[in-house]
Amino acid sequence: MKSPSRITTLFVDIGGVLLSDGWNHESRMEAAATFDLDAQELENRHHQAFDTYESGRLSLEAYLEQVVFHQRRAFTPDQFMRFMFGRSRPIPGMIELIRGLKARYALKVVAVSNEGRELNAHRIRTFKLDGFVDAFISSCFVHLRKPDPEIFRLALDIAQVPAPHVLYLENTPMFITIAEGLGIQSLRHADYDSTCRNLASVGLNPDETLP
Template sequence: MNLTPSTLFLDIGGVLLTNGWDRNARKQASQQFNLDLPELEERHHLTFDTYEEGKLSLEEYLTRIVFYEPRSFTREAFINFIQSQSQPYNEMIDMICALKKKYNLKIAVVNNEGKEFNEFRTSKFKLNSFVDFFISSCYVHMRKPDADIFKLALNIAQVAPEEVLYIEDRPMFISVAESLDIKGIVHKDYDSTKVALKEFGLSV
């Protein structure tokens, strides 16, 4: 029988909010701003991990991927476009809030995200109204799937792995967490996650 979790570890992109700056958003950006998509993708993949680890500012990241040559549009216009890609999954947010209240759960975000994106999304969608702490790559300078980010999250939460349930849309990251005895749900959609949560004793 499963121990009812005392703590939820949550990803943001793909679980609580849209990914925001994913492959589809970059494709849209290339069309709207007349950018060479293969070049944008290559530059993004070469440098995005460094940005997410908090070792580059957003300004530096954008210089590397877009503004390495003169453009007909401003940085502000490009940043506004990126921010517009973030949308909430309101059903998921409402369910997490209801579970927190009903079971007095600790809620921790464990996510890969650049500092400026992270702060914008946290503020815009009021994530800190129900998240107790953020173990975000930009602050801790490590990224999933590095197992150390989960170890750090456990230490900050002051809980044993067996007390944690981790909701994440990427199966590899769930597997890494499970190697540390953290139980996980691979999030596909609201309905299936709601059913899976009930199996762990958490129902709304």
Template sequence: MQHTTPITTLFLDIGGVLLTNGWDRASRKVAATKFSLDLAELEERHHLTFDTYEEGKLTLDEYLDRIVFYEDRPFSREEFKEFMYSRTEPYQDMIDMICQIKSKYGIKIAVVNNEGRELNEYRIRTFGLNKYVDFFISSCFVHFRKPDADIWRIALDIALVKPEEVVYVDDRALFVTVAEGLGINGIRHTDYATTRDKLAQWGFPL
């Protein structure tokens, strides 16, 4: 791959890249079965309010008030939260690769992701992402969420880099396309081996 501007920074998504998606459709389906909830009602309420939670305008308790605890339940709020937290698993091969790239090449690492505050902070701290990520441009912190282009503009400003200095890794094609529209170099993540090879082409062989 030919490029004239050195890459100084990686922008990374979390869910689907470094960790599993924490509170996705599959997790809500399991929750509906485990807690005897009406899945269709849960999904409708989730979709009507989750964007607001991800933008940092609701707390997790307020979000749960709207989707689960709008009526009495035979289980506690803490039980439900623990279930939500338990749904995250690491993609350890991806984590190890990013740590190796940072150690070997000394580049900046920034997360650009959509996540509600409590889930975001749990996932970051539990899986040690803050040990190697320099900046977290999370929707709950900056009050913009992908695919709003402003979240990437904020990330560029915080990292103090030009778009052409950045490679952005995300598993969602739309988000990669929007970032590329700003001049950021994009990698659509599908699996560890493919992303490793693409990062090597951008100058980061391991």
């Protein structure tokens, strides 16, 4: 691994690192139970449409028309959207951790995430992510999705930082492998405590006292 003193920029995933996943399998199964939907049909339709939604080529309304409202329902799209938005939760300690590292080490912070536009906007606004993230390389904005290496190349171009000066926090091993193949140092996030230890090992100590 490169010298930790060279790290000037953090790339961070949103779902799984800062926040819970925006619309994962567990949330869909909970939606099926809450709204009395056929869980298998919901899952099948989701997988047929969600990549297009996350790539910014389908609105949330159009996604729901294909996945849920292809037949008459006893509830409205607005009710279902509110349920979807309500699944997002902050991962304990992680937002505060990244805020603190940014301030302590004068880091640039760039979010690199696969998220649909409406969910992304809700999560940025609700959890005030724009208060410490300098740029959002969201799949819905750039029409690229991880694991496509181009989304990381684009993030490097927009951040205007060489790959060896970046540390990437991610919870998905495949995406870490892609980033490391481009020369981006990466740490797999599993939980707050282990991430703090791993960050300290590369010179970004959350508990370091400022001079």
